[in-house]
Amino acid sequence: MFDLKNYIQERKEVIDKALERYLPKPAGPEGKVIEAMRYSVSAGGKRVRPILLMAACDAVGGDSKELLPAACALECVHTYSLIHDDLPAMDDDDLRRGKPTCHKVFGEAIAILAGDGLLTYAFELMAHDDLLKNCGSDLVTKAIYIFSKAAGVSGMVGGQTADVLFEGKPVDAETLAYIHSHKTGALIRASVEMGAILGRGDQNQIERLSSFGTALGLAFQVIDDLLDVVGDEEKLGKPVGSDIKNQKATYPALFGIEETRKRANELKEQALSALSAFGEEAEPLRAIARYVVERDR
Amino acid sequence: MFDLKNYIQERKEVIDKALERYLPKPAGPEGKVIEAMRYSVSAGGKRVRPILLMAACDAVGGDSKELLPAACALECVHTYSLIHDDLPAMDDDDLRRGKPTCHKVFGEAIAILAGDGLLTYAFELMAHDDLLKNCGSDLVTKAIYIFSKAAGVSGMVGGQTADVLFEGKPVDAETLAYIHSHKTGALIRASVEMGAILGRGDQNQIERLSSFGTALGLAFQVIDDLLDVVGDEEKLGKPVGSDIKNQKATYPALFGIEETRKRANELKEQALSALSAFGEEAEPLRAIARYVVERDR
Numbered sequence: 001m002f003d004l005k006n007y008i009q010e011r012k013e014v015i016d017k018a019l020e021r022y023l024p025k026p027a028g029p030e031g032k033v034i035e036a037m038r039y040s041v042s043a044g045g046k047r048v049r050p051i052l053l054m055a056a057c058d059a060v061g062g063d064s065k066e067l068l069p070a071a072c073a074l075e076c077v078h079t080y081s082l083i084h085d086d087l088p089a090m091d092d093d094d095l096r097r098g099k100p101t102c103h104k105v106f107g108e109a110i111a112i113l114a115g116d117g118l119l120t121y122a123f124e125l126m127a128h129d130d131l132l133k134n135c136g137s138d139l140v141t142k143a144i145y146i147f148s149k150a151a152g153v154s155g156m157v158g159g160q161t162a163d164v165l166f167e168g169k170p171v172d173a174e175t176l177a178y179i180h181s182h183k184t185g186a187l188i189r190a191s192v193e194m195g196a197i198l199g200r201g202d203q204n205q206i207e208r209l210s211s212f213g214t215a216l217g218l219a220f221q222v223i224d225d226l227l228d229v230v231g232d233e234e235k236l237g238k239p240v241g242s243d244i245k246n247q248k249a250t251y252p253a254l255f256g257i258e259e260t261r262k263r264a265n266e267l268k269e270q271a272l273s274a275l276s277a278f279g280e281e282a283e284p285l286r287a288i289a290r291y292v293v294e295r296d297r
Numbered sequence: 298m299f300d301l302k303n304y305i306q307e308r309k310e311v312i313d314k315a316l317e318r319y320l321p322k323p324a325g326p327e328g329k330v331i332e333a334m335r336y337s338v339s340a341g342g343k344r345v346r347p348i349l350l351m352a353a354c355d356a357v358g359g360d361s362k363e364l365l366p367a368a369c370a371l372e373c374v375h376t377y378s379l380i381h382d383d384l385p386a387m388d389d390d391d392l393r394r395g396k397p398t399c400h401k402v403f404g405e406a407i408a409i410l411a412g413d414g415l416l417t418y419a420f421e422l423m424a425h426d427d428l429l430k431n432c433g434s435d436l437v438t439k440a441i442y443i444f445s446k447a448a449g450v451s452g453m454v455g456g457q458t459a460d461v462l463f464e465g466k467p468v469d470a471e472t473l474a475y476i477h478s479h480k481t482g483a484l485i486r487a488s489v490e491m492g493a494i495l496g497r498g499d500q501n502q503i504e505r506l507s508s509f510g511t512a513l514g515l516a517f518q519v520i521d522d523l524l525d526v527v528g529d530e531e532k533l534g535k536p537v538g539s540d541i542k543n544q545k546a547t548y549p550a551l552f553g554i555e556e557t558r559k560r561a562n563e564l565k566e567q568a569l570s571a572l573s574a575f576g577e578e579a580e581p582l583r584a585i586a587r588y589v590v591e592r593d594r
Contacts, residue, residue: 029475030455032462037450084413089405108386109461112409113454116381116416120449123420127442137434144441145424152417153334157410158327164406165329178326 004287008051015050016042018068019075022125036106036114037121041079044097048220049074049187052288053195056209059275059282062199066134070143070198073122074191077151080118081187083111085160093242119151135198143194150190159183163248171249179249184224185217192216192285205278212274212285219267220292225250226260227296235297268293301584305348312347313339315365316372319422333403333411334418338376341394345517346371346484349585350492353506356572356579359496363431367440367495370419371488374448377415378484380408382457390539416448432495440491447487456480460545468546476546481521482514489513489582502575509571509582516564517589522547523557524593532594565590 019041026034050071054064086093086101087108094104103111125131126144135143149155159182166175192213196206228243229252243250252260271289275282316338323331347368351361383390383398384405391401400408422428423441432440446452456479463472489510493503525540526549540547549557568586572579 024450028455029459029462029472030450030479033454033458034450080413084409087409089409110458112381112384112386113458113461115413116377117450117454119413119416120445120454123441124445124449127438127445132438137438140438141424141429141434144420148417148421148424152421153321153327153331153414157330157414157417158325161330161407161410162326164410165326175326182327 002283002287004284004291007284007287008046011051011054012047014065015047015054015068015071015075019072022069022072022128023076024121032106033110033113033117036102036110037076037079037118039105040083040096040102040114041075041118043099045075045079047071047075049078049191052188052191052213052216052285053198055282055284055288056192056195056201056213057199059209059278059285060196060199060201060205061281062195062201063134064195064199067131067195067198069125069128069131070194073125073147074187074194076118076122076125077147077156078187080115080122081151081156081160083115083118087111090160090164122147122151131198135200139198139200143197146190146193146197150186155182155186155190156184159186166249171254173254176249176251176254180218180221180251181214184221185214188217188220189213208274208277209285212271212289215267215271215274216289216292219264219271219289222251222260222264222267223293223295226252226257226264228252230257232296264293299580299584301581301588304581304584305343308348308351309344311362312344312351312365312368312372316369319366319369319425320373321418329403330407330410330414333399333407334373334376334415336402337380337393337399337411338372338415340396342372342376344368344372346375346488349485349488349510349513349582350495352579352581352585353489353492353498353510354496356506356575356582357493357496357498357502358578359492359498360431361492361496364428364492364495366422366425366428367491370422370444371484371491373415373419373422374444374453375484377412377419378448378453378457380412380415384408387457387461419444419448428495432497436495436497440494443487443490443494447483452479452483452487453481456483463546468551470551473546473548473551477515477518477548478511481518482511485514485517486510505571505574506582509568509586512564512568512571513586513589516561516568516586519548519557519561519564520590520592523549523554523561525549527554529593561590 023038024034053071053074057064057067083102085091087103093101102114132140159179162179163183192209196209228240231240233240268289275286320335321331350368354361354364380399382388384400390398399411429437456476459476460480489506493506525537528537530537565586572583
């Protein structure tokens, strides 16, 4: 039986250390924005995307330790998206993972800049010598293309736009699928794809892992929506019911709780089936897919 | 006598066409944010950074038409910085180049996302096949590294942070130099450096053009500050005196108008002297350096 808890704990430590090493140190007149960036990056993130990147790299036989700058870059982009989503003009959230949000601590202007700084720094990390010397510039530019597409208007920014525009409005299944697959799904899929590419996977492996990432990303969001309805505030470290309060389009609101669980299980099966051609090296990915659907936090 | 007006007009048309072609088209649920991105990109920008990139490429004997995706990427980053700077939490500006600012037209949430979208799209353009096939992935990753450093906390975001933090506070010459060299200077220097690198300049040429870019970037900001004091509102297309109103740190506020003109002229001479080893191919860069200091808009 694969020990996912231990695996995640170990990887999280490696990633946290790498973030500490790679993130800029607060100094000079820009020190305040670096403090804000570091505050949000170290505010209890589960490092899902970096772990997926590394696990996908391992699944294709690569050396995932060589991908740490890319792992940190993914966490930078994820964190920037949370900082900007929490802003008063967006979701206006005061708490994130039980801690005051970036703009609550540093003010709106610095929070906007901290998000901008993290997003930009992600690409500095992707073009960092430490990644280039391990992966070569051909694979790195491929990864940057997929990364930027997944983070931008074709992906996360597009999903967040739809989320903002449809807030408080009736949403059909198609729009909800768009929001899910873009707002969260795109970057999760990209994490897996980038790991497969930078780990020197072949085209077939990259495509299978991309399918895995698509199913996993959707499952992740479906369960996130579900936990906002049935979850435990203490375990989640955030208030539940905020989607209902904000009249957000969610899967349970549209299809009910039972149908939502069923859909999540289908997605888990899809994710696992995309890994059928992989051996033991993909065991962490399989365990993650199960965990994502069965988690309570 | 080099006809700068005609040169800029021609280059601007080429760049505007490339922007029209390369920017995403408004469609799907994310259409609104793409509209906002396009609104701000086409709101009368002078395309200074793309023109500098192309001129630097020409100066080292490269084919600047091959760099259009990078030229567009620079304009995306410049435009994103304006959108975010104009937000209510930052400079709170209603007008930019005589037109309503992005958040005035599209609302704050979409304006934040449009900025995020443009910043991210810049890196998608840098990793675009059209640039890779012309320049190769080695030079492209070098350019991405310089670009992201200049746009992020070590550059533009750092400068904007200091600008925000020191608003309304007494500023010494050192801090002002930091703000100038980071907020505007870094991206201008990077434009020139990226042109030299992607145009296959040698190390010596890249270094000389980097010095040119440093001096030009400072001159640009010094004159921008000056025009806010002595400029003509109609020519500038924006209200003057806003720096004084916002108690911004500026060169004229610290050193007076005459000293500011003198400093701008020194920087122009520095910029020109960095080009002394270049031949006629650098004539556009020389003309730009003269124009930047002598302009009245």
